[in-house]
Amino acid sequence: MSPARLLLAVTLPLYALDQLTKWATLRFISLGDEIPIIPGLFNLVHVTNTGSAFGLMKGWFGFHLIFGTVMAVVILFILFRPGLDRLSRWACALLLSGIFGNVTDRLVHGHVVDFLDFYVGQNHWPAFNVADSAIVIAVALFLLSSGKNKKN
Numbered sequence: 191m192s193p194a195r196l197l198l199a200v201t202l203p204l205y206a207l208d209q210l211t212k213w214a215t216l217r218f219i220s221l222g223d224e225i226p227i228i229p230g231l232f233n234l235v236h237v238t239n240t241g242s243a244f245g246l247m248k249g250w251f252g253f254h255l256i257f258g259t260v261m262a263v264v265i266l267f268i269l270f271r272p273g274l275d276r277l278s279r280w281a282c283a284l285l286l287s288g289i290f291g292n293v294t295d296r297l298v299h300g301h302v303v304d305f306l307d308f309y310v311g312q313n314h315w316p317a318f319n320v321a322d323s324a325i326v327i328a329v330a331l332f333l334l335s336s337g338k339n340k341k342n
Contacts, residue, residue, distance in 0.1 A: 191276075193269045196283040204284065208291035208320035215305040224307065232308055237317045238301040258293040262286060277338065281331035284324040291321030 191199065219225060219236035226233050240249050268274065269282035295302045304317035 191279070193279060193282075196269070196279055197286070200280070200283040201287045201290070204287035204320065204324050205290045205294075208287065208324070209294065211305065211320055212291075212295065212303040215303055219305065231310065232306075234305055235307040235317050237304050237307075238299070239304055239317075240301045255293065255296050258289050258296070262289045262293070265289070275335055275338075277331050277335035281328040281335065284331065285328035288321040288323075288325035288328065291319070291324070295321075 215234070215236050219234060221236050221238070224233040224235040241254075265282050265285050269279060269286070274282075292302050302319070302321075304319050304322070306319060306323075307317045308315045
């Protein structure tokens with residue numbers, strides 16, 4: 191799939207899904223509340239994050255905004271680079287949707303909205319969102335692509 195088609199078919203729909211789910215979270219779940227979906231495993235919650243992954247670097251608003259914007263530009267250049275393998279193109283499209291989603295949150299709300307809460311007993315994975323999921327999948331695809339290219 192061409193880079194432009196990936197942007198239209200993957201990046202933009204995932205960005206829209208991310209923003210729609212965050213809007214629903216803001217609209218229907220009060221800050222700090224949780225709604226059990228699968229008791230003992232999964233809740234919908236409404237939490238905010240001013241940091242990066244796992245809440246690291248909290249309060250570094252300017253850094254996160256500038257870093258996200260710069261990375262989006264870099265990833266766009268990589269996406270359109272001739273000869274980029276298919277897995278890496280998909281990874282770029284997913285990564286862009288995640289970056290766009292979380293940068294939008296920072297600009298609009300001053301923080302990222304998280305709402306997916308997986309846990310076992312009292313052990314919770316940090317809450318996350320659709321954008322974060324796209325970023326994690328993108329990293330996995332980049333790693334797969336890297337391993338695949340080393341073997342060839």
